Amino acid sequence: MNMKKHDKMKLEIESKSINEGFTRAAVAAFAARLDPSIEELGDIKTAVSEAVTNCIVHAYPDTIGSIQITCRVFEDYIEIKVRDYGRGIADVARAREPMYTTGGADRSGMGFTVMESFMDELRVRSKEGVGTTVTMTKRVKPRK
């Protein structure tokens, strides 16, 4: 990976579900400078949607809180960090298991699995009562 940093974008939203589509579109527009394929762009949008939805549904279950999305583009990859100051995750390894959900029948428990399989790297840092930071990177292959 070429780690020369090119640019940065930071977005702060409230944890309202209407912002899911907005955030996907904003990150996709920022990522466009890497000239991703339609498939790569779809992967990025899907992963962002998962991370932001988790903040809205799980971090702030009955309040409205702040979500920060920070994107950095490098020569050939993008790093996306999604941060909340909500409830936190007691056992991150368990939360990342496929089908694990505390959300009931409305949720599939596949959010982290989707983020993992669509991005190249996924890191989750969390502390109960303090918040959660999800950091994902994806390499965008240069095209002719």
Add this chain to the structure above:
Amino acid sequence: MDYRIDETTATISISGELDHHSLRETSLEVNRIIDTYLPKTLVLDMAGVRFMDSSGLALVIGGSRKMSELNGRVIVKNVPPQPMKVLNAAGVSRFVTIETTGKVV
């Protein structure tokens, strides 16, 4: 969202962006159609889905659970590439039939 009833088959055409924001309304509507017509086969036509994340998986899985309680089944068809990738990541083809233009996967 459009739907069509042919004898024991209910075909529902889902369109737009299928995420947590739009899910509640869509799943209420799908459940209402199942409860009203008690179909043997529920076909989810995904041709118009421009985006789907794991919230859409909950819709497909929930629909298949509800249909198997009625001894029925779910067929998902005309899935565009992005939603297909999400269905595959979750291994959904293990419990619902996914049809790609004529072929059954």
